[in-house]
Amino acid sequence: MKHAWKGAIAAAVVTGALLTGCSSPAAPGAASGPAAWPAQSTKLDGVxxxxxxxxxxxxxxxxxxxxxxxxxxxxxxxxxxxxxxxxxxxxxxxxxxxxxxxxxxxxxxxxxxxxxxxxxxxxxxxxxxxxxxxxxxxxxxxxxxxxxxxxxxxPAVEGVYYNKEVFAKAGITSTPKNWDEFLADARLIKGKGTTPFYDFGGGVPWATQWWVQVQLADAAKGGLWDRVNSAKEKFTDTTIQKAVDNYNGLIKEGLFNSNLKTATFEDQGKALLAGDAAMTVQVNSFFGQLQAMSDTSTLNQKIGFFPISPSGNVGTFIPxxxxxxxxxxxxxxxxxxxxxxxxxxxxxxxxxxxxxxxxxxxxxxxxDTPSIVPDALKAAAASIPTSVGSMQALATANADLYLNLGDMIQGTKTPQQVTEATQQQFASLAKAQGAKGF
Amino acid sequence: MTAQLSRPRPGTAARSSAPRPKTGRRRQDHPAWFLIPAVAVLIVFFFIPTLFNFFYAFTDWSSFKTKINFAGLDNVASLLQNGSLLADLRTTLVYAVLVAVFQNLFGLILALVLEADTRINRAARVAFFVPVVMSALAVGYIFRAVLKPDGVFNAILGTITGQHVDIAWLGSTTWTIVVVSLIHAWKWMGLSMLIYLAGLKTISTDVLEAARIDGASWWRTLRAIRFPLLAPAITFNVATALLGSMNGFDIVQATTGGGPGGSTELLNIFIFRTFGQGLFAQATTMSLALFLMVTILAFPVITFLRKREDVLS
Known part of the structure; x- marks a missing residue:
């Protein structure tokens, strides 16, 4: 078969062409015009x-x-x-x-x-x-x-949703006033035999990043993300690296659910509601999940919310x-x-x-806010005026921090590699945007 | 085969393996303009996009800017610095090899088991072909549900073994890639089966009868005669399974999304993620890298497999 290799080349080239996708660029947008604001009830028949x-x-x-x-x-x-x-x-x-x-x-x-x-x-x-x-x-x-x-x-707020009954059973009467008290309560609850924290590494582990971000609330008030945006500070520098290390330390300490690697978002809501775990660091959409599983009066009785930051109760808002x-x-x-x-x-x-x-x-x-809105949601909303913007709100690019943290939970990345990968992606996004210093 | 439409050519009554005469008349059977629709589709949907793929890889095209500027080898340089590309290329290669092995193994076994044309076998062939026409995403989501720690599969295992089983089948950073490649192979094994069945049918009964008279066992016949004579079917099946699964995306995206811990992140998932971030040029550069890898791999694989077909000539 003399033609075999010719056929092979043809097949290879065509296969290669067929197997590779592609796309075309967008048309540029139209010029902006002055915006008039029509009255709310202007007739719009046919529109x-x-x-x-x-x-x-x-x-x-x-x-x-x-x-x-x-x-x-x-x-x-x-x-x-x-x-x-x-x-x-x-x-x-x-x-x-x-x-x-x-x-x-x-x-x-x-x-x-x-x-x-x-x-x-x-x-x-x-x-x-x-x-x-x-x-x-x-x-x-x-x-x-x-x-x-x-x-x-x-806007959604990153903070702690907790099970009031578990807190009461552990003898905790008031919510923690800072990060140290927060961890002290967690260890106390663990001592009583209940899982203090619940997070999920299965599926898409998008809640992992809240643990790092709430620890950065004070730094964010001090302009952390401005410095990151202008390449004056990196994810790999002490501030963010320490937050990642701390999160990893808490996991290693055994303060999280034992099925952390495989648990999913759905499991998290069930566990908190059932009192199998005491706390989750989460955002409003998590509470939406709880609302789908329960009614307002049960939620008011069982679930509470408090914002947390290293030095106090500064929430982190993330619209x-x-x-x-x-x-x-x-x-x-x-x-x-x-x-x-x-x-x-x-x-x-x-x-x-x-x-x-x-x-x-x-x-x-x-x-007015309707009376049927659960207390935890009101508490989250009430924390906004004193809260600080999240990475998503203040950084110019949103790198996949949560995925890298998910990899850390699975053991395929070290805390060091998490910040390295995040910084790398952040830099390429910032560069594409034309930010200075990248 | 289209030669049937014209007058019978002299000498075609001989055995089909005889060399085909290359005459001018053969060309006249197919007017060149018959090719136009197919070539047009090929150019518009494959060649032009592929050329653009080459072009955009060297620009700074992104969702953040309106203008596209030439950026030279900038994307290539930053990709090579980024460890994810090489790691994902490795994952993709491992996945493709596993799929090629499993899919062909299952396909061949099914073809041998269902070879006889009985009514039950015909029904079974249809049943095994159903996954081929199913949506890949649906397959992925179904398997994700089945393989959950509290899913059906563990429940069945639990019933058989009599104890509680909660293995996270998609939770291992080492073995999940094997599980997803098995799912991919399961979905496509029906197609391999069909091609192997067709291949088995083409084997002359004379040869098999001769082997039987010589006292060859079933296994010996398979190893020494049927398997070598299946070469064209194997070429097609291995090449399509290997090179096709290099481009895998849907099944893995639906079952694991690249997890756990990025251990099943195929290059296409990474490309999808990068594209979604608005870094269109980088994503294009990655797909160029994939294109190159598929092409480089295709040459030796197809050459080797075609070489095996020499037994037929």
Whole structure:
């Protein structure tokens, strides 16, 4: 067979070509125009708006949509983008596919990754900004001084969700006032035979990073992330490395659940609710999981929340995708205006109905939080005015710290390698953004 | 085979293994423009994207900028510094080899077991072919549920052994890659089976009868006659399983997502993650690295396998 090798080359080249994927770049966004804010009930007959939402936020806007459609005659469709949501949206936007509105994390890093200046409408001058409670209008939603995201609910806070009954059984009457007391309580609970901390390394171990971030709360107040952003400090330097080492130390000490490597997010909620574990460091979406398994009165009786930081009770806020929306530049002036009008309605006439339908904490002055909202959620919201931004909120890029920490739990990375890998990824993201010093 | 459409060529009545005459008439059987639709599809969907793949690997294309600038070998340099690329290439290679072995082993065993054309065998062949047409993601999610510590598989083991079993089948940083490659092989073994069945059918009964008269056992016949004569089927099966699973993504993403501890992170999962971060150029550079690895591996593998087919000529 003389032709065998020729055939082999042809087959190899074609196979290689077939087996390799590829993609094409996005079209640049349109120039920005001055934003007028139409009145909330302006008629919009014949206008159809599309909202992209994740699997855990696609039901969120329902009451607002119903009210808006009735008031204006517009039609609003919600399209669910499958998880991982952020990657899905980014890929679609990169190929030129855009909705009118989308749920999006209102942090600087995530707004940057959508190329906000090119793709998003400026929401400056929105009528609802002045109506936000406390400092909620200022802490997030902006990039380089321009507002791109509308916060619709209280941002998530990283802190400790604890089982009140387990605390009582161990004789703990007040929640810890700082990191040392927090660990002392954990050791006390362990002494009584209950697992103090529950975390999960199975599935996608996204909660691992909260353990590092709450330890960095004080440093974050002191400008840690500004220094990281400008390459003056690295993940591998003492501050962050020590937080990772501490987390690893607590695992080695046996303060975590014994099935840490294989446990999943679902297991975590069940364990805390059942009192099999005393505490979890988590964010609001974890409490959402508990709400799906239980009712408000049981939750009020069993589950409490307190923020924690090395020196005290500073919370770490991390607005997530379900907390805010962005409006895209679609090139269609009517729909762009309608999208802004929709946001005005959401945070205006539609807001009371929204907090009631979602039983969530109100962030708009003059709209009361419904009485059915569980205490732990109110406590989380109450900690926001004194809290500090998380890595996601303050760093210009969001490296996969949680995955590297997950690898540490599985034993495939040392604490040193965790910070090295994270720094490496952070640097390449910062470089792609054109940040100085990378 | 399309030669049937034209007048019978002189000499084709001879055995099929006779060398084919290369005449001008043969070319006339297939007007060149018949190729246009296929070539157009190939160019638009494969060649152009592949060329772009080469091009974008050397730019700074990302989600953060609107303009794409030439960046030289910058991406390559930063990737080589990054240990993840080499680690993931290794994982991908291990995965591909495991899949190729398991898929062909299972496929061949099934083909031998279901060789006879009985009604039961026909039904069984269909049953084993079903996973091939199933969605890979569905397969992944089903196996993830089945292999959970409190999943069905452990429950079955528990019933058989009479004690509580809670093995985390997808929780070992050493063995999970074997488990996911078994799942991949399970999904595709039906296809290998089909090709091996077709290969077995082409073996002349004369040869097998001669072997039987000589007193060769079933095993001896398989080893000395049937297996060597299956060479073309083996070439196709091994090449597609090996090179195809180098490009594996869906099944592993659905079962482990690259975990535990990154031990099943195939290069494509890493590419997906990098792309999702908005680093499009880096992701493209990685897929170029994968392309090169697949190509480099394809040459010796296919050459070697084709060499084995010489027994047929």
């Amino acid at each position: 159809t708006l599309t909202i992209w939402a994740a699997q855990n936020s696609n039901k969120t806007p329902q009451s607002v949509i119903d009210g808006f459609q009735k008031a204006t005659g517009a039609k609003v469709n919600v399209v669910t983008i499958p998880d991982p949501y952020e990657q899905g949206v980014q890929t679609k936007v990169a190929t030129g596919d855009k909705p009118d509105l989308a749920f999006w994390q209102p942090t600087a890093s995530e707004l940057t990754s959508l190329n906000a200046t090119q793709n998003l409408q400026s929401l400056d001058g929105a009528p609802w900004v002045s109506k936000y409670d406390a400092n909620l209008g200022d802490i997030t939603g902006q990039l380089n001084g321009t507002r791109y995201a509308a916060l619709i609910s209280s 997530d995708q379900s907390n805010a929306l962005v409006a895209f530049k679609t090139g269609d002036a009517t729909r762009e205006a309608a999208a802004r009008q929709f946001l005005s309605y959401w945070l205006g006439d539609g807001y009371a109905g929204f907090v009631k339908a979602q039983s969530t904490v109100s962030i708009v002055k003059g709209v």
